Amino acid sequence: MDPIGCRAHGLCADLLPELVRLDEWGFPVVAPGAVPAALATEARRAAAACPALALRLQR
Ligand code: SF4
Structure with missing residues (x-):
C-alpha cells in the first residue's frame, strides 16, 4: 500500500x-x-478497484 497515494476511500x-x-x-x-x-x-479485485492506484500486490 502506498501511504502517500492513498486517499482513505476505504474501498x-x-x-x-x-x-x-x-x-x-x-x-x-x-x-x-x-x-x-x-x-x-x-485481493486482485481490491487492488484493481483502488481509485488512487495505491494498493498493489507484490509477487
Ligand atoms: S481503496 Fe485505495 S485509496 Fe482507498 S483506502 Fe484503500 S488503498 Fe487507500
Whole structure:
C-alpha cells in the first residue's frame, strides 16, 4: 500500500475485510505476510478497484 497515494476511500477494506481494516482516520492497515491463496482473487479485485492506484500486490 502506498501511504502517500492513498486517499482513505476505504474501498479496499470493503472488498477485502479479511486482510484490510481501517484505522481511526480511515486509512487501511493491511495484514502482514502473503495473501492466502484462497483470497487471491479478492485481493486482485481490491487492488484493481483502488481509485488512487495505491494498493498493489507484490509477487
Ligand atoms: S481503496 Fe485505495 S485509496 Fe482507498 S483506502 Fe484503500 S488503498 Fe487507500
